[in-house]
Amino acid sequence: MTKTIDPVTLAVLKGRLEQIADEMDATLYRSAFNPIIAEARDACHGLYHAETGATLVQGTTGLPIFVGAMAFAVKAVIDKVARDAASGRDHLQPGDTFLFNDPYEGGTHLNDFRLVRPIYRNDRVFCWIASVGHWLDIGGNVPGGFNSRATESFQEGVRFPPIKLFRAGVINEDMIDILAANSRVPTSNFGDLNGQLNALALGERRLASLLDDYGEDTISAALDVFTRRASALMRENLRALPDGVYSFEDFLDNDGVADEPLKIALDLTIAGETMVLDFSRSSPPCAGPLNIAYATAAACCYVALKHVFTDVPANAGCLEPITFIIPETTLLGVKAPRPVGGYTETILRVIGVVFGAIAIAAPDRAMAAPFGTINALSLAGYRNDGSRWVMFSFFGGGLGGNPLSDGLNHGNNPISMATIPPVEILEASYPVMFTQWALRPDSAGIGQHRGGLGAIYEIEALGETGADVFLLGERGKFAPFGVNGGGAAALNRFVFDTPGGKSSPPLASKITDVKIAKGQRVRLETPGGGGFGPAVSRDPAKVERDLRLGYISTDAVAFGVKS
Structure with a gap:
């Protein structure tokens, strides 16, 4: 039976949960060595579902594109934990922290490093907290990582799958050595890593205090309400749009290797309170670094819809009425080792075609x-x-x-x-x-x-x-x-x-x-x-x-x- 929570308590919990993520953001901004995090705020933090990895709470100052992608990233860690447990290779325990930058497993590009940590209560995972930040350099052919001529990810930098940086609270120093050896600016990266770890530590303390004040049952019930509300608000917005199929396309200049345009094509279908975003007509995977993975494509669609439907909160519930069709036969759903270092350019074009299709469906928006x-x-x-x-x-x-x-x-x-x-x-x-x-x-x-x-x-x-x-x-x-x-x-x-x-x-x-x-x-x-x-x-x-x-x-x- 779902616990009932009064509106005042819900409002208080919403504010406190968002404050946790905001404080994590601020902690990293103030301690990072690299101006892209410290000044440009290319980072984000949030709380994620214990079993699915779905976004529960997101900071108000973090990078929106990371919101959707981080849910896939946390799910990648959850899946790794399950595989390791099934094989007897390893098991999850309090104090574990995973590090990775794999752009095909919920990442974006190799410079964006994710730290994911389980939050335990009463010997079980209550939720996950995570941090992502753009590190200045992680090897590859080009300083800074944006290699416009890359034809495979190996030319863009070093790729890490989800790896335990901390095991039961004890750091793996060998990982630190490996990270340092693969960067032109290891001191900058080390400073950013410590900033992210401090942000996780603060988030863990703040969440523990909140759980102590209200109890796990109340917080779980509130998070469930927030998810249902996000879904309901998105469905309400979709019902206000006329049913139909709305198509729009735009182009990227080239992939950095061949001087040929790349098409980003969207067929957007609205049917009642549901929406389908079909990108099947887009160009096939390209030789250069303008490809993106499925998780990245879905995440930038989320960002575009949030710009259109501004009243919908940053919670995975808003994606429940949305279906994505992003085939691997397009440059929007690639697998390793296709290069993805220029992902920012492609996701901007994806956001643009969503805007364009919505403009046809609802010119007033x-x-x-x-x-x-x-x-x-x-x-x-x-x-x-x-x-x-x-x-x-x-x-x-x-x-x-x-x-x-x-x-x-x-x-x-x-x-x-x-x-x-x-x-x-x-x-x-x-x-x-x-x-x-x-x-x-x-x-x-x-x-x-x-x-x-x-x-x-x-x-x-x-x-x-x-x-x-x-x-x-x-x-x-x-x-x-x-x-x-x-x-x-x-x-x-x-x-x-x-x-x-x-x-x-x-x-x-x-x-x-x-x-x-x-x-x-x-x-x-x-x-x-x-x-x-x-x-x-x-x-x-x-x-x-x-x-x-x-x-x-x-x-x-x-x-x-x-x-």
């Missing part, structure tokens, strides 16, 4: 495409004392126009709550100088509600040995689309200095093996977001404001916009 690339830029080299440095960062752009407003200027992509690392932090950490960090005029899609503006970043190498440059980006050939008559945004553009002058990558937004000397620069011009609605319907006062602020030029005003 439509959102134009965001800029749709993280522009994973790595610069690396040696300091004067001979030590290695690796700077990795992602960069912002414009978000799409929507029914209520213009898109956000210089925001982050909808896969994350992450912030772009501050220029001051990057310049203090690495021998580089940003000579420009500005909004990019005329980069947004025109419309009744225009898209947000992209940005311009120009970086100069300061070290005596210069810097090696690596970029894995997108939207260099297929611009972010508008909806309901809105215009497309500007294309992505990357330029770098060479002895013979300025040059751009032959594959538009992907490059390796470029070297810039001291004093030379790289320049990134990111796309804006697509526009919403016809430009002729735009308020002339808004056009005048955009012109006054330098967001648009007179040429852009003349292009289909009344003033």
Whole structure:
């Protein structure tokens, strides 16, 4: 019999459970060595079901793309525990902690390290807690891991299946040695690992205190209620949409190896309170690193739907009415050792086609495409004392126009709550100088509600040995689309200095093996977001404001916009 809990207690428990995950997030942000976690918040924490691994509670500041993927990751650990117990090889016990980065077992790409720990009460697993964070470098051909020419995962870094880092509370020092030996920046990774372990320790203490206060039965009943509510809210949202099949497709520029476009195609079916997302018409697995695994594809669909249905909480119950069809014959459901290092670009296109299909089904909920690339830029080299440095960062752009407003200027992509690392932090950490960090005029899609503006970043190498440059980006050939008559945004553009002058990558937004000397620069011009609605319907006062602020030029005003 399910225990009944009054609404006030449910509200208190919801707040305390979310606070546990939020405190875990904050602990890692404040202790990580690497700016991508400490400043950009490329991490997340949560509580997961003891038997299924399903998401129970998620922090409010963690990376949304990790929410769905972490459920698959915890399930991978649960399955390993079951296999080991059945074979007599090993058994689970309090104080065990698993570490892994396998992108085909609930991971995303090799830089994202997951730590998963069982929480015991009365000699049984009550739930699991987990942490994931983006480590700066884990080997592979390219510093930072974003190898745009990788044709197998072995070229992207070292892959770890779920392995016990701690056994009954005792650390496996050999694992620490292996991790250190396979990174260009082992001190950074070690600092991030300890930050994640501290976050798990805090989460375990906070959860134990909550269980002591209310008891396991009450907390279990509350978690069950939260799951049922998430499912009910999602079903209610789906019933509000018209039944039918809605198809949308978009393209990736190329896979970094062959200069051929890759199609991401979605057939979205709404039938009553259920939805089917069928990606069967998408391109087959590609040679380069733009593939993703099933868990990653499902997770980014979850993120897209959360943007559309904002009232649904971050709980696995919201996925109960959703069916995913993601065949292994597509680049969205690959197995090892297909390269997946550029997964961020592909999931952004998946999120975009979900937005596009929903825009057909419900134009009043439509959102134009965001800029749709993280522009994973790595610069690396040696300091004067001979030590290695690796700077990795992602960069912002414009978000799409929507029914209520213009898109956000210089925001982050909808896969994350992450912030772009501050220029001051990057310049203090690495021998580089940003000579420009500005909004990019005329980069947004025109419309009744225009898209947000992209940005311009120009970086100069300061070290005596210069810097090696690596970029894995997108939207260099297929611009972010508008909806309901809105215009497309500007294309992505990357330029770098060479002895013979300025040059751009032959594959538009992907490059390796470029070297810039001291004093030379790289320049990134990111796309804006697509526009919403016809430009002729735009308020002339808004056009005048955009012109006054330098967001648009007179040429852009003349292009289909009344003033």
